[in-house]
Amino acid sequence: MTTTRAACERLDHDDPVASLRELFLLPAGVIYLDGNSLGALPRDLAARVQRVVADEWGRGLIRSWNTAGWIDLPQRVGDKIARLVGAGAGELVVADATSVNLFKVLSVAVDLARLAWPQRNVILTERKNFPTDLYIAESIARARGVELRRVDADAIFAQLDERVAVLVLTHVNYRDGRRHEMAAVNRAAHAAGVLVVWDLSHSAGAVPVDLSGNGNVDEAADFAVGCGYKYLNGGPGAPAFVWAHPRHTATMDALHLGQPLSGWLGHAAPFDFAADYRPANGIARFLCGTPPILSLAGLECGVDTLLAAEALGGTAALHAKSLALTELFIALVDARCAGRGLVLQTPREQLFRGSQISYAHADGAYAIMQALIERGVIGDFRAPDILRFGIAPLYTRFTDIWDAVENLFQVLDNGEWRDARFARRTTVT
């Protein structure tokens, strides 16, 4: 490893998307490697939210549902997110939390699959899927009397048998940063007659996603959900999004099918206040209650910040930088921290890597991360033994990676992580 900090400075100088960092407000003295959990604050967001509060709400009051376009926000922001995940306009809406949206689409996917193939009675998933996704799948499996089959990531292809109705996966694993090859999974699943539901929470905005399969229905996803507050920078707990392939919403239109959370905003005519539920056509049927406008306005600003990258090469340019940054991180840790107990969890193959790097450390993962945070290098810890470093290409510099690994080296080298003040407490996703 011959890279130097000066070489990293040159990489930053030559970075074609370096200017995007200026669109964020990051505190001095902090290297923020937790954008996979909570994205950083876009520079324009405070003013945007303030406008919503003071002008739209304070002065416009109830009228702003129409005059300020609040009522269209779920679709308007949805159309913007669609551009980041290979979906078409009108195919994606913002609504509720990711878990709630997963409940909607997984319920529908199981019902649609079993309508076509009643003998299919298995929901297949990855044993190490994001826990909340497993919990929701458990709930749906129990309610419908089908089996939730959990298998290792490597066994998924082999398990796509004639009993499986739906495969539900997270595109990039939250712990180890492993990325599924979406098109290949979709192709194999569809060949086996299985529908695929994707959770894009740890990938949208950081790695390429093509829900449409480039127009090839075999390689397209069937349903997807994702999170607004990670790489989309929507702010803490920003609402989530939900997408369905147009062929499925067309089927649902033809059969007049809704989804279980049949709230008023997903009604065909919400302002008629009709006594009976009649689902809206298309993706709008996946709306439920009234959306939290302050948080939704924040999300729009976060997504706008990502879309500013389009002029500089868009997701492809961001992903190229992500790969260069994660590659650098791995190489520097290989070179500087060898023999210190860190075990790389994230695949070295770029094709299978998300925009984060994870290491296991048997004794000290929590304490090492606490020591790093005290030094201003903010990643996070996942039980029982994982150090996570999220690498958001929008605002992370090559020198940040250098400095982070330098700090990691020092924390390991001088043993400061063994100090009692770094003993384990609670942390948050």
Place this chain on the structure above:
Amino acid sequence: MTTTRAACERLDHDDPVASLRELFLLPAGVIYLDGNSLGALPRDLAARVQRVVADEWGRGLIRSWNTAGWIDLPQRVGDKIARLVGAGAGELVVADATSVNLFKVLSVAVDLARLAWPQRNVILTERKNFPTDLYIAESIARARGVELRRVDADAIFAQLDERVAVLVLTHVNYRDGRRHEMAAVNRAAHAAGVLVVWDLSHSAGAVPVDLSGNGNVDEAADFAVGCGYKYLNGGPGAPAFVWAHPRHTATMDALHLGQPLSGWLGHAAPFDFAADYRPANGIARFLCGTPPILSLAGLECGVDTLLAAEALGGTAALHAKSLALTELFIALVDARCAGRGLVLQTPREQLFRGSQISYAHADGAYAIMQALIERGVIGDFRAPDILRFGIAPLYTRFTDIWDAVENLFQVLDNGEWRDARFARRTTVT
């Protein structure tokens, strides 16, 4: 009717809670009678949300889940709302949208009722219940193979038979402002072996609610949900709340029962990221995904504004003012607008009245409301023929009522509502 505007000025002068209006920012030239749809902007809210954005998120980043107490917000704000609805600390949490919460508690209520009495296979509700509540009840009835029986409000007591598992009602009707006598309904339902689920969206913060039945389990409610953006002044789409009687959460604890939307935040140990769902004890099991913090912080500020009334007599004082205001509204319309086609929908009996006044007008409800809005008197229209005037006692003055009715009189008297520019367009809840 001998009341004059000068008399209304005296009522404002003598109003013991008049000072609470100063806690809001209301635009000049507007009489806002739509706080039953979207509450007004609390004076402190913009600064509170700004602090969350700039300081807690911008500077604290992910650390603010702990250091700024974001993770405790659903419980902290829940405890504050509990004080407004006769619930105990630790019994109520803020989460998701009202429709989503209704899905959770109605699912659980049906399951608990049928566990005890398997032969009960009916969900009973009011024909004119809030539509989204009907839609959610429809969805649950279909999924569980039980009947959704819709009856007139007057027929509810007679319909509490041995086939009914759960009664689901909205405390104050969104259209006509009719209020159910909660304790009497609970007593009758419990005597018939029926659980009661209440939607408090149009009552919490404006009329007295005692979920606990003053400690008498026969008169206590079983489950409740409610809205954060109406009389709680949380801002557009602010998150909703959910409550369960402690006897039911105790049963659920003993039986290890969750609810269908088994997201990570309702897990017994969310930060263990365990593979299997294990519901939290108590009300926390009704949490699901990560809450929208910007909107939730707004809600806390809105609720704090309501709690400021506690020093001035609290809900009882607000309700006394609400009754005086609504009484005045009815009397003034009786006196000034007789023979103009307005038909009062709201009960004249105070015991059955919420904090709103509704009139039907066969030909012109929409246009009359548009003409009023143009004059700065903001109520709303509900299809097909209802004019709604929400009377939020926190910030509505007696002179506002006088001026509103004066404008209503003029709009009817001079026929300006017949102008083409007031022809029907879409409006919003």
